Amino acid sequence: MQLNIKYFGLIAELTTCNEETLEFSEATIADLKEVLVEKYPELKTKDFQIAQNKEIVSSNAIVSGEEIAILPPFSGG
Template sequence: MIIKTTYYGLISEITHCESEEIAFEGLAVSEFKTLLFEKYPLLKGTVFQLAQNNTILAEEATITNHEIALLPPFAGG
């Protein structure tokens, strides 16, 4: 499937874009992260979380949505 992947803050500086479509055939969050690391090796040393449906995804979770966000550490307030 095609996943609309959105990058925020520091992550968008690494990817040089704020959003793109990524073809992904797996299901697991870990597989999707492997794909991202191949595309953007700098992400490996970077702290980030994945979110789907406005909820943070656990490492062992399954990707069910066609929109995924990559979130760097929060800095609100």
């Protein structure tokens, strides 16, 4: 399945793009994390949450949506 992935904040700096399309054949959000860490090893040390189809989901959720967002926490004020 084709996933459209949006990156936010320092994650977008690390991937050097705000958005990309990725071919994904695994099952869960945890699998997706692994695929992303393989592509961007530095992600391993970063904290982030994943949203699919505009909803924050947990690691055991099944990847069903095409629209994924990778969100790091921001601390600035």
